[in-house]
Amino acid sequence: KLLEEKEKIMKDLEKVTTNTKNKANEKIAQLNKKIVLERGEVFAEQQMNSKHLEEEFRLKEDRMNQSLIQIEEREQAWEDERADVLREVQRLKSEATRMVTILAMEYEEENLSEDKKRTLSQEVYSLQLVVEMRTGEV
Numbered sequence: 001k002l003l004e005e006k007e008k009i010m011k012d013l014e015k016v017t018t019n020t021k022n023k024a025n026e027k028i029a030q031l032n033k034k035i036v037l038e039r040g041e042v043f044a045e046q047q048m049n050s051k052h053l054e055e056e057f058r059l060k061e062d063r064m065n066q067s068l069i070q071i072e073e074r075e076q077a078w079e080d081e082r083a084d085v086l087r088e089v090q091r092l093k094s095e096a097t098r099m100v101t102i103l104a105m106e107y108e109e110e111n112l113s114e115d116k117k118r119t120l121s122q123e124v125y126s127l128q129l130v131v132e133m134r135t136g137e138v
Contacts, residue, residue, distance in 0.1 A: 089134040096127040 103120045 085134060089131060092127060092131045092134060096124065096131055099124050099127060 099120070103124055
């Protein structure tokens with residue numbers, strides 16, 4: 001009878017062990033499935049974050065490129081304006097030189113009236129002021 005009891009206990013123990021192993025294996029399988037799902041979710045989230053960052057980078061790069069184009073356009077406009085001012089200064093200098101030459105020739109004439117001399121002197125002075133102002137702008 002003791003032997004039968006021992007065999008029964010051994011069979012029960014074997015059943016419990018098998019059931020425990022089966023439950024443990026089921027739990028391990030569930031945990032593995034959960035890990036696979038979580039990895040998939042993490043990967044999907046990383047993909048989404050990566051796409052978002054790439055899009056944000058492209059937008060910032062576009063804005064930066066637009067800013068660079070605007071800066072180049074402003075610099076070109078400034079250079080054009082500077083060239084215009086320099087041409088105007090050269091033109092004014094040339095005109096002032098011409099007026100000084102005319103004034104010098106007219107001074108040499110003996111019939112030149114004082115009013116005419118004064119007027120020409122004022123014109124030359126005005127031109128010189130304009131040239132100085134334009135030169136100051138440059």
